[in-house]
Amino acid sequence: MRKTDYAAIGETLYESRLPNGLPVFVVPKPGYCKSFACFVTNYGGADRRFTLNGERKDTPAGVAHYLEHKMFDTPDGGNALMILDAAGANANAFTSETMTAYYFSCTQRFEEDLRTLLRFVSVPYYTQQSVDKERGIIGQELRMYEDDPDNAVYMELMRLLFAHSPLRDDVGGTVESIQLITPQVLYDCHKVFYHPSNMALCVVGDVDPELVERTAAEELTAEAAPLPGRDYGPAEGLDPVGKRNQRRMEVSAPLFMAGLKLGEDRHGPAGHRERLTAGLALKCLYGRSSPAYLDLYGRGLLNGTFGCSADYAAGEGFVVFGGESKDPDAAADALLAAAEKVAAEGFDPALFQRQKKASYGSSLRALGDFRNLGVSLAESCFAGYRTLDGFEIMNAITCEDASAWVREHIRPERTALSVVLPRREAGA
């Protein structure tokens, strides 16, 4: 395996690509009891339309998430979650717009658990009965999300921002769309997206990297496969579809989320630098120690629920920021005014330098979170870069880079605002 030392941050990365196309990453963590492994497919809720061998496919919303639920069934009638749990491992999975990850952490019997993980994710087994039964469970899950105001305010924003992107739909689909999901649909999508060529295996812990590589080679097919072509429709453009939406729900205080599109997501190191620049610029602009946040916090227009991020999915980049506010419109206006000021004057260099120092500290801290590190190894692999290179790239980003990023991207006229208001007015 290829070994890269990151001496300044005290980490080492081992990587290789198996003949079947599977990239394998291992970050050893000597002295830790816990080991973490994730087996991730480059397939998420947004990957609904694709081409394979020239043939176009269109699938219902929610297949990736449905697959996540059904992958745990094993052909002998067992359940992989139970098998891993019975072995003392903590196993789980998640589906995002861009990926589906299966993972476990354990303190003993790592190799055995890794074999279980590789096996259950690569061997599909769905029956009409098991697929029908899952529909009730997933339906309940979707209804739970519908009641969740944070989810609602986000989904409404996506529908304001995007005209036709699959990002408009919940990762899990809808109670209606999941009615269209059959065992055959699941088998077809598994075949296309769960081939090792389209996946990544990432391990963080006190384990032997060669053991990981060898185990993967033993458990998985040796053949490589063609990669599916993804179809997210035509590029979205930078203007939102709508400017504002509001709805009422059972919440105590109004919630808002504002956002704007960044345009096409670039693959590879250029995309990595773009992500890091965006992250640092947003930290300077709207982070916990930014002048804008502190001003609005002091005025009672924002509280600790406020957050912001630049996200990349389905070929698009976009920024979201929001939280609770007693006056969402005033908060959003003030936040955008702060961006206009930075666009005109640039960031204060002293502010930028200390944000950079703070970013270094928080990125270093994040390396202690095994799940976060494992998943970002996979995420960066799919996006064509190496997450651990980020520390060095970050060093080279200048105050002017961050100011220019704000000037180019954070435009009030391109911003959409989604608001959730309480059913009952305060004091009523």
Add this chain to the structure above:
Amino acid sequence: MRRTRKEILPGAYLTCLRTDKFKTGLLSVSLLTRLSRETAAQNALIPSVLRRGTVRSPDLDALAARLDGLYGARLEPVARKKGEIQCVGFWADFVDEKYLPDGQGLLEDVAALLGEVLLEPRTRGGLLLSAYVDSEKEKLLEDIRARINDKISYSRYRLTELMCPAEDYAVDVLGTEEEAEAIGYVALTRRYHELLASSPVEIFYCGSASPDRVERAVRDALATLPRGELDMDLGTDIRMNTVEDGPRYFTDDMDVNQGKLAIGYRLGDAMEDPDMAALRVMNAVFGAGVSSKLFMNVREKLSLCYFASSALDLMKGVMAVISGIEVKDYDQALVEIGRQLRAVQEGDITDEELAAAKLGLVNDLLSAGDSAGALESFWLEQNLLGLEYGPDELAALVEDVTKEDVVRAAAGIACDAVYFLRGTGEDEDA
């Protein structure tokens, strides 16, 4: 990982875990006080007000600039409920010096800042700033009102409140809206001085520095901590029996799609001389994790819910089951959850169930040793319970738990209250 514990000031105990494996160090200071309806909101508010500004760094901007300069060190106010003890204070985490070009003395700087925030708040005429108090009070009120947003934790909160009407345990860690609204800056300043003078203090450090160095840094940082008559009788009343002979039933209606069923139990005789390992295994067999009876039966076999799980509070001797269900499934879910508990009490537990529960717990406990935050939380509870063993030793005790131990731990469990957050969302659509 070596643990040391020492009283470094009257009633102030420093627990040090020395280890090289983390990239960040953690330092926390918790003031311990009785959880009560009268003071809970005030106590919860105090750290947030202190975090607004000190004599030297008078506002959030100045504090944020200092923390950024300390490589993004974090210093956060925290209020926790441990049984009937309210623990309020701060925790800080910061990059370990070996990863910094010029990081010598970061521990001392962070400890000093923590001490400064705790002991030298910005004041006017000796009183906490009314602007800071009002602004943080608004946020506390928002947090209290926001309890309703997360229907799962809201159900747990309502269950606790309804199940324990005559116990301090019913009090939420943030207090009530009424008490929070009544807070003024003069009374809060008085409460702040009382809290400093009368509270035992638990200090926790985890990181690469030697205990001697940590003790020096913390002693310097807390040199001016006033020590009056300390409330050393803090503790939690454990009620063995249910409030009435059978369970009490409560329902709230709310316009949501999914109902939440919350069931509260008293652990009973098992709390007389509690076998912590057996109780944890019992809970794992019953309702924690995917091999548990609740998950296997209520969710997997009967598809009655999206989730169903149980949680223990060993400081108070109670257990709660929370489940998300359709309104029409209420009766069936209630019966089924009761049936699963009886199975545990009657020893209807397979070797596989017991083994899976133990392995899962051992895994969780050993994993706790890999996280400074989990260790901090673990040791705060151990210190409050007067227990000396670490997560790895508790894991060894868990390994030895037998089915008979589990049955004994479950024998006295009695359902005290059933709470249903009834969704009315469907009715309106129909």
